Amino acid sequence: MKRICVFAGSSRGRRTEYRDAAEGLGQALLRRRLGLVYGGGRVGLMGVLADAMLAGSGEVIGVIPEAMVSKEVAHAGIPDLRVVRTMHERKALMADLSDGFIALPGGWGTFEELFEILTWAQLGLHRKPCGLLNVEGYFDPLIQLVEHAVIEGFLGAEFRSMLAVSSSAEEVLDRLASAVPPAVEKWIDRAEV
Numbered sequence: 001m002k003r004i005c006v007f008a009g010s011s012r013g014r015r016t017e018y019r020d021a022a023e024g025l026g027q028a029l030l031r032r033r034l035g036l037v038y039g040g041g042r043v044g045l046m047g048v049l050a051d052a053m054l055a056g057s058g059e060v061i062g063v064i065p066e067a068m069v070s071k072e073v074a075h076a077g078i079p080d081l082r083v084v085r086t087m088h089e090r091k092a093l094m095a096d097l098s099d100g101f102i103a104l105p106g107g108w109g110t111f112e113e114l115f116e117i118l119t120w121a122q123l124g125l126h127r128k129p130c131g132l133l134n135v136e137g138y139f140d141p142l143i144q145l146v147e148h149a150v151i152e153g154f155l156g157a158e159f160r161s162m163l164a165v166s167s168s169a170e171e172v173l174d175r176l177a178s179a180v181p182p183a184v185e186k187w188i189d190r191a192e193v
């Protein structure tokens with residue numbers, strides 16, 4: 001792996017532990033000499049993560065839609081800030097530039113980006129590992145939802161393993177490095193169609 005895409009909140013959240021985790025993930029990426037691909041913002045956990053990487057002279061690629069640049073949320077300190085037209089282009093470029101994905105705590109945008117990249121993996125559009133940095137149990141309800149989807153038959157048990165989960169940045173990176181995404185041969189039961 002050369003670069004990890006990180007989905008993160010445009011807010012810092014209420015707990016200082018979220019900010020600390022974003023900085024810690026940046027430091028872990030630096031120690032492993034991994035580059036960062038992220039949403040290009042200077043605000044929230046996105047900005048904290050980018051600043052941690054920049055402080056250590058790490059590779060940072062920001063990808064941001066034009067509309068967000070005009071709202072002055074683009075990180076001016078990123079040497080490689082790529083401006084795209086749409087959110088769809090943003091996500092596609094972030095995926096192309098990355099060898100794996102991690103979600104930090106965030107809101108709708110973080111959830112949407114994570115679920116889209118997991119859906120692409122389930123459909124066999126990529127075989128890149130995905131993980132959650134589960135800071136202070138932030139993602140516990142999401143993990144419960146995934147388990148519920150498996151129990152109720154809406155998500156195959158083999159796809160549950162696509163998501164590496166840890167409260168430690170080092171551990172989630174270890175799990176991404178050793179992940180073997182499930183082979184996708186058939187994802188729809190043709191008898192039900």
